[in-house]
Amino acid sequence: EPLLLCKDIEAKVVENDKAILKGLDLEVRPGEVHAIMGPNGSGKSTLSKVLARHPAYEATNGIATLEGEDLLELEAQDAAQKGVFLAFQYPVELPGVGNTDFLRLMLNAKRKANGEAELDPLEFLGVAMEKCKIVEMNPDFLQRNVNEGFSGGEKKRNEILQMAMLEPKLAILDETDSGLDIDALRTISEGINRLKRDDNAFVVITHYQRLLDYVKPDFVHIMRDGRIVKTGGPELALELEAKGYVDEVLNG
Ligand code: ADP
Ligand code: MG
Ligand code: MG
Secondary structure (H helix, E strand, O other): OOOEEEEEEEEEEOOOOOEEEEEEEEEEOOOOEEEEEOOOOOOHHHHHHHHOOOOOEEEEEEEEEEOOEEOOOOOHHHHHHOOEEEEOOOOOOEEEEEHHHHHHHHHHHHHHHOOOOOOOHHHHHHHHHHHHHHOOOOHHHHHOEEOOOOOHHHHHHHHHHHHHHHOOOEEEEEOOOOOOOHHHHHHHHHHHHHHOOOOOEEEEEOOOHHHHHHOOOOEEEEEEOOEEEEEEOHHHHHHHHHHOOOHHHHHO
């Protein structure tokens, strides 16, 4: 059974009815890494937001299921609790909100929704320290406010920490590699690779082939004008890098 199944999704911006996704198909199986590439404005971020159930976007046609369950019926919080995680291109700062409290709230909300016991602060700290190790994050960051004064690379790493805590089934990373230097990129990629299991999956949206040197995709998809117009293996990303989004690549 696919982990994520998208069939013929059409979606629009609620505020102005602008149609953005125009018949998108995508199937992601457990254990897979999918890369989505495509020119600016092709709808990559919209796809990620529709799947994470961002209220600014509405699916007007098609289906999306997570382990067979209708995703498009869910609100954002429920989608998150059922295992969809979206890492944003620009992580928000939450001044005055401690990272530890934030992570514990997120994790306990998820545990509660799944009928698991909530963790008390001490239990939580044990888990958090463990996860910091996995993503090679200095545990001092737990004491800081969420993303406040974090460098670009530290924010990305903090997101990988959030992901490590929540153990999502489907993690969507929307250009989480943009603006990172090569060391930060390597650390983030290693974090992703350590969190990969045969029962979860990653959808990585990126403009750059270089991330895919570290996080090996099983499939590379090209999006254009609200659809996936071509699917291939890692070699497709190399071809794109060499030639750009020319018809030869898109249609060949
Ligand atoms: P990508 O991530 O591939 O660059 P996006 O999904 O961000 O593309 O955007 C796809 C298209 O939809 C763009 O033309 C963008 O301007 C438009 N769009 C996205 N969100 C909105 C919105 N809230 N209001 C109006 N247009 C939007
Ligand atoms: Mg249709
Ligand atoms: Mg985008």
